[in-house]
Amino acid sequence: MSQDLFWRIKLRIYAMFGKHFLLSKMGGILYKEELPVYNLNRVFLLSFGIICLILIPFFWGAVHFLDYIAFENFIVRLTSSKFVGYPIPELVGSSNQVPLQENISHFKNIFVSLLSFYGIFLISISYVPTSGKRWKLFSLSLGFPLLFILFGLWLKFINDDHIIGTFEKQQLFQFTYILIIATTCCFFIGFRKPRIKKRKKAQAKPYITIDKVSPAEKSQIVPPSTDVTLNDNEPSGEEELKQDSKEVNGSGPEEIPMTENMAEPLNEEGNDNQLGGVTPEGLQEELQESSDQKDELENSVEVKTEEEVQRNVENVLPPQEIVPPGENILPPLESYEPSEEAFPQEESVGDGSKVVAEKAGKPN
Amino acid sequence: MKSFISTLLGLTLLVFTLIILEGACFRLVENYANSRLEFAWGKPGQGMFHSVLKKLPLDHFIPPPSPLLSPSERMHLEDQYATSLMSFGRATRDRLQEELETSVDPLAAFEIKDIGVAKHVVLPGLQISATLKEVKMKMARRVGDPMEYAKGMVMRVVTSKEKHIIEEELARLETVFKFILEKGLACAVISASSPQELVSISRNLTRQNPMIARDLYVWGDDEAADIILEVVQGNPALFQTIMACNPQAIPAPRVKGMPWILMGIPSANEYNDEKLLEFLSWVDRGRDADKLYPSRLGGLLRVYEKENRSDFESFAIPYLFESLEYFDHSESPREAPVQLIEGVTEIGGSTVNMAFDGKAETAFDLFSLEEKMQDMEEGDESSLVNFATFDCEIIRGYRLIHADDRNLQKVSNRDLVLKLGLGFEQMGDEVLKKIGKKDPLFLRFYNSLSEVQESPFN
Numbered sequence: 001m002s003q004d005l006f007w008r009i010k011l012r013i014y015a016m017f018g019k020h021f022l023l024s025k026m027g028g029i030l031y032k033e034e035l036p037v038y039n040l041n042r043v044f045l046l047s048f049g050i051i052c053l054i055l056i057p058f059f060w061g062a063v064h065f066l067d068y069i070a071f072e073n074f075i076v077r078l079t080s081s082k083f084v085g086y087p088i089p090e091l092v093g094s095s096n097q098v099p100l101q102e103n104i105s106h107f108k109n110i111f112v113s114l115l116s117f118y119g120i121f122l123i124s125i126s127y128v129p130t131s132g133k134r135w136k137l138f139s140l141s142l143g144f145p146l147l148f149i150l151f152g153l154w155l156k157f158i159n160d161d162h163i164i165g166t167f168e169k170q171q172l173f174q175f176t177y178i179l180i181i182a183t184t185c186c187f188f189i190g191f192r193k194p195r196i197k198k199r200k201k202a203q204a205k206p207y208i209t210i211d212k213v214s215p216a217e218k219s220q221i222v223p224p225s226t227d228v229t230l231n232d233n234e235p236s237g238e239e240e241l242k243q244d245s246k247e248v249n250g251s252g253p254e255e256i257p258m259t260e261n262m263a264e265p266l267n268e269e270g271n272d273n274q275l276g277g278v279t280p281e282g283l284q285e286e287l288q289e290s291s292d293q294k295d296e297l298e299n300s301v302e303v304k305t306e307e308e309v310q311r312n313v314e315n316v317l318p319p320q321e322i323v324p325p326g327e328n329i330l331p332p333l334e335s336y337e338p339s340e341e342a343f344p345q346e347e348s349v350g351d352g353s354k355v356v357a358e359k360a361g362k363p364n
Numbered sequence: 365m366k367s368f369i370s371t372l373l374g375l376t377l378l379v380f381t382l383i384i385l386e387g388a389c390f391r392l393v394e395n396y397a398n399s400r401l402e403f404a405w406g407k408p409g410q411g412m413f414h415s416v417l418k419k420l421p422l423d424h425f426i427p428p429p430s431p432l433l434s435p436s437e438r439m440h441l442e443d444q445y446a447t448s449l450m451s452f453g454r455a456t457r458d459r460l461q462e463e464l465e466t467s468v469d470p471l472a473a474f475e476i477k478d479i480g481v482a483k484h485v486v487l488p489g490l491q492i493s494a495t496l497k498e499v500k501m502k503m504a505r506r507v508g509d510p511m512e513y514a515k516g517m518v519m520r521v522v523t524s525k526e527k528h529i530i531e532e533e534l535a536r537l538e539t540v541f542k543f544i545l546e547k548g549l550a551c552a553v554i555s556a557s558s559p560q561e562l563v564s565i566s567r568n569l570t571r572q573n574p575m576i577a578r579d580l581y582v583w584g585d586d587e588a589a590d591i592i593l594e595v596v597q598g599n600p601a602l603f604q605t606i607m608a609c610n611p612q613a614i615p616a617p618r619v620k621g622m623p624w625i626l627m628g629i630p631s632a633n634e635y636n637d638e639k640l641l642e643f644l645s646w647v648d649r650g651r652d653a654d655k656l657y658p659s660r661l662g663g664l665l666r667v668y669e670k671e672n673r674s675d676f677e678s679f680a681i682p683y684l685f686e687s688l689e690y691f692d693h694s695e696s697p698r699e700a701p702v703q704l705i706e707g708v709t710e711i712g713g714s715t716v717n718m719a720f721d722g723k724a725e726t727a728f729d730l731f732s733l734e735e736k737m738q739d740m741e742e743g744d745e746s747s748l749v750n751f752a753t754f755d756c757e758i759i760r761g762y763r764l765i766h767a768d769d770r771n772l773q774k775v776s777n778r779d780l781v782l783k784l785g786l787g788f789e790q791m792g793d794e795v796l797k798k799i800g801k802k803d804p805l806f807l808r809f810y811n812s813l814s815e816v817q818e819s820p821f822n
Contacts, residue, residue: 151384158384158388161454162454163457165458165462165465
């Protein structure tokens, strides 16, 4: 019972940092349960959107009922200030010469429309299922207005009979540089293609050139290590998509077959190696367990014959593209000793006294 | 489809960015702005619209406002026209603004001396070697002696005789003068309380210092502007360019070949139609020229805010530079002003007046004539060019036969048409008719030229 509670707490902490569901292991069966979303960027967008919407009645109230002097002072200062030699009201479609009340009303309308647009927009995009899409929409929602502002100001400046001095020129160029950089960054994030496509492309032509290699070179090709291949539990692009769709559609706890690589909870990106920098102390036990499992795996590798290893390789690679292993591909089993560097975590996690004893027993 | 749309959007963005970049260069880079003007209009002395560029919606090609509009409407359009046409000068004005903000003791590098009646004339420091002509004119002692010269002289006219006012004005305009001096023009603040005084000072300067004050560019505000306009009324050939800010409504002389005129009118002032017509008549007279540059820039009207008079000053500087560039590049001196035929101008004037009274239908329709001329210009440019150069088959053939004759090369087509036509006429009417059948263009040229020759006004 206490074990289950620990799992739940641990995985809820994970969920706050990007995990969509928790996997709980009860009675030898792994359960997947959809979690309420505590994603950090979603929380940020949602709260920011709500703040924007909350500010709207503040503006209305400040202008119409509260006679808020600070706000009026702010508008007055804004009305009298200039940007690139243009009075600020002129840049937002008003004029310096209209009465102050009209200017205040104009600014209020602009603030309110901006706040309401971004408030609603941010709240809407916080409900977008994947984090990548959220950021893309957010950056595009900033990039396009910034680009329009940049082009708008330059078009106005080019067409107007508006003479500027040194200070205004500096202002104009600083504004332009900043907006170009900001817009480029926003568009880079907004239009960046997903990594899935790249992976699909990489998968489309696996090992095509291997047949063209000369026999002499073939003998030098080393097939991927069985350890790495067997433990390579990174989900492919398709798996990721499936996981995403499960995330969206699934609602209640769901029993799924247990495999070795599901020992860790998955985040929404499908990357099971990211813990978002969180290492709760309670994980110590789990790490001990996993180190034990690796020890077992290591022992099993030691027991395997060369034929078994080769069979494992054949299972991983497509059969027609397998290069027949030469004599030099694998070291003879007698000389195979797992190096200490292969499992550096053992020193920190495993039984230290045992390791010291083994080292002492080895002849130099 | 998605990729097509994204490609289209990308291309649009690219084109838009390029347009903005080009516009930014034109707006901010002085040399590029001047080069684009020259590319669009040709060299100042021999201007001609660029055949391809004129199809683009560039500032250089906007037509002047129609004279048939009501004066108040036209004044507004004239201001827009002047602003658009002078858009190439914004980079220069930016530089002037920077100079005004930053320069310290701007006239330190320039020599200031009294020349005759003109006190405190600032010289640009240009020098040339004296030729035999100058020695004969007793302007230099020996050939090769260095002589101080200027491309012209800018006279800032003030009406007050008080010394401190003149000095104040000089101190105020130091930076502007420095800007002008760098272009090779001498500058001075001149006190003149009457048109006669200004005429006398100007003539003395031109006569006694032809190396410095050969061309005079005059600039004045308020009463000084009135004096300048009155001087021009009587002596249109005295000045090259006049810049009059806030003058009284003075009737323009009925003369073709006026100096370049830039007129500034404060926006707050309310003028009636008659006064506005007077101002506009100056502008019209200024633009009444055969060459491209003066026909566009010769008369401009700028409306400025009364509290922001420096805006007019800033606008006037690139205008002054452009007029200097034009007169500097013109091979021939400015055409002598020609008195227009009183009757014709009256008819023209009455037509314009009647037009905005709505009674112009029966009178001479100037607007349709202008449209017709524009159609002709668009329709057949080559024939117009031929018409202007009197190029026809007979002339070409005659020149081909006498290709060795060097004297013939100096004779213009116009004179050749007259000479040959007269010869054919003397040989008999039939001969001329036969020639006319062979080359109708020649006969047309000859008839029109002989009519002009026989005109009592010629």
